[in-house]
Amino acid sequence: MFSRAVANATGNVIREILKLTQQPDVISFAGGLPSPDAFPGEELQEIAAQIIGKYKNEVLQYGTSEGYLPLRQFVAGWVKEKGIEAEAADVLIISGSQQGIDLLGKTFINPGDGILLENPTYLAAIQIFNVYQGKFNLVNTDEQGLIPASLRAAAEKSTNKLVYLVPTFQNPTGTTLSLARRREIAGMLEELGLVLVEDDPYGDLRYSGDPLPAIKAYDQQNRVVYLGSFSKIISPGLRVGFAIGPREILGKMVIGKQTTDVHTSNLSQMIIYEFCRQGLLTPHIASVREKYGRKRDLMLELLDKYFPEEVTWTKPEGGLFIWAELPQGVSSTELLQEAVKEKVAFIPGDCFFPAGGGENTIRLNFSNASPEEIETGISRLGKVMKKYLTCIQKK
C-alpha cells in the first residue's frame, strides 16, 4: 500500500526516546534543544506585534517561495563573516535548515544514487536520504573531521552525487574539520563529480579556539550548498533557515519548495529579519555563547569527576554535543534503560551510524539542561555507568 520511501521508515528514534524522557523528573541530555533562557522572548514579542501592525498585508498574504527579500539580503551580507560571497539571489529561505537536506535529496537522489557520509553523522540526514532511497558510502573521520584521502578513495570506489557534512561542531561527535581540510575538500569536488552539502547549524556557537571560514568560502568550483539556521541562535520554534548555493541548484530547490510548503511562514521570516535589522543578532549570539560555553565547561569538568576511567569523550570547541565512548562490548541502549530508571537520559550513539556500529557510544547534549541539572544528571549517569560496567565485567 505505502510507497517504498516510507514503507520501512520507523520515525525518528530520538524523538521517540524524547517522549519517554519527558517526565519532569528525568534529566535529559538526549535532545539537541536550545536552552529556554537563551530565547530572546521580550524582543521577539515586541517585534511580532510591530511587524503585523506595520506590514499586515505583506505578513498575512502569500509570499514568494524564494523567501522574504530583505531577509535574503541580510543573510547574503551576514555570511561574509564566514568567508562566503553571496547576493540575495544566491539565498533561499527554508523552513529550518533540515528542509534544505530534504530539498537536496529531492533535487539529486534517484533510488540507488550514492551519497557520501561521515560515520557517524546527523541522524535526520540518514533518515531523509533513506526516504529518497539513496545508497550510503562511508568516509572515515578523525579528530580533525573528515579525512580528504578517505573521501577521495570512497568517491573513486563508488559513484556518488552528494557528500553530506556537518563540518563545524559536528552532530553527534562535536569535532570540527580543520582549515587545511576545508580547502582541500572544496578543491577536489569537481574532479570527483560531487556536490557538497555543508550543513552548519552550530557554526556560530563557538566557545573556544579560532573561528574557521566555511567550506563554501573556498568553493571556487561552485559545488557547495551551504545550509544555515536561526534555530540554535534565535529560536527553533519559528522554523527559519537558509540555503546558499549555485543558482541552478537553488532553482530546483525552489521548485521542490513550491510543491511542499509554498513558502516559509512570512511572520517567522519577518520577525527574524527585524531582529537582525535592529542589530540584536550579534549581541544575542554572544550571550548564547557565554551561557552554553559555561555549560560545556561544567559538563566536561563533571565528566572528569563522575565518569568511570574506561570512558573517553570529545572536548568540542562549540556546538551542543559531547560524544563519549565506552569500552567495546558495552551496549549503550542497555545502559540507557538503566539510566532512565535513575532518571537521567542520553542518546545511544549507534543510531548515528548509517551502516551500524557504535553500540558503545553515547551523545550528551549540554545546552538544554540547567547547571544544577547537569551536575545532578552527570553524577547519576556516572553511577549508572560504574554499576553497569562492574556488572558486565562480572559476566
Place this chain on the structure above:
Amino acid sequence: MFSRAVANATGNVIREILKLTQQPDVISFAGGLPSPDAFPGEELQEIAAQIIGKYKNEVLQYGTSEGYLPLRQFVAGWVKEKGIEAEAADVLIISGSQQGIDLLGKTFINPGDGILLENPTYLAAIQIFNVYQGKFNLVNTDEQGLIPASLRAAAEKSTNKLVYLVPTFQNPTGTTLSLARRREIAGMLEELGLVLVEDDPYGDLRYSGDPLPAIKAYDQQNRVVYLGSFSKIISPGLRVGFAIGPREILGKMVIGKQTTDVHTSNLSQMIIYEFCRQGLLTPHIASVREKYGRKRDLMLELLDKYFPEEVTWTKPEGGLFIWAELPQGVSSTELLQEAVKEKVAFIPGDCFFPAGGGENTIRLNFSNASPEEIETGISRLGKVMKKYLTCIQKK
C-alpha cells in the same frame, strides 16, 4: 545530474505569470489570493504579542511533528460542522494544506503508480504528483463534480492508489460535488482499492446554497484523508493547514513531515489556535463570506455585461474562482498576451488539464481585487476578448 523528480520540473506557471503581472497598474484575476481587507490584522497583532509573552518557552522551542495539541483538539471539534468525527489523534497540523498533498505523494506514490484526477484539477496537485512520478488517469466531471460511474470505469481500467479531489468550489472550475455523489464515492473506495484525498481549502467560503457535509463524513471504510486550511479564512502567510485521516496513514505522513520541516512554526500554530479559542473564527468567516460573496455577485453581473456572447462561465456557490469557456479554437494563452497589454490578467485554463486540452478556457479569481478593480478589469477583458474573437473570425 538532477533527480528524475525535478529534472523536467519547470516551476509553477501561475507563480511565474503572477510575477509578470505584479506591476501595480495591471489588474490581476490570475492568482488565488485572499483579499488584504479580509485579514484580521489587529486581532492577530494582539494575539501574537500575547502568545510570545505568555508561552515564550513553548512558542520558541522545538515542537512535536504532529502539531500543537490544543490546535489539533480544536480542529477535531470544529470539523463536526462538516460531519467529520475526529479526535486530536486523527489530526496532523501541516504547513498549509498543500503540504498534505506532498506528504500523501511521498507516502503512497512509487514512480509509475496510478492517481485518479478530475480533469481539470488543481495545478499544484499535478506538479506535486509529477515530482513523485505518478501516472495520471483522468475521471470525467460535469456541473455536479466528479461522475461516480466514470470514477468506477477509470479505476477498473487502470491500477491506482489515490484519487485526488477538490469536491467543494473546485479549483479551477468552481463546481461542487453533489451530496448523493459524496455518499456514493465514499462507499466505493474499498471495493476499488483507493484512498481518497479530499482537498477542501474553500469549503467554508459559501455565498449561496446549502452547506454540504464533507466526503469524509461518509467515510465508513476509513479511506479518506481530508485536507483543510486556514489560508483562505485567516491568512495564507502563516502557513497552517491540517490533515484528518486514518491513523496508519497519518503515521506515515508524520514521518514524512519529521524529515522535511520537523514541525510547522509554533508561533503560526499558536496564533491560529488562540484566534479560534477566542471565538473569533466563526464571525470572521462570516465577514469574509459577505465580502467575497459581494465580489462574486459583482463579477458575475459584469461578465454578463461585458463578455462576448460566445463565452460561457460557471456560477459557483462559493470559493474564489469563476471558470469561463471561449469558443473552440481560441488560445487563451494568446488572449492573455493581449490582455496584459491592456493591463488585465487571468490564468489560461490549459495548465489545469493534466493531459492537455482546455486551450479555450480561463480561470478568473474574484477574491483579491477590489470592486472598482473588478469593474475596470472585467470591462477591459471584455474588450480584449471581443477584439480577439473578431480577429480570429477574420482569419
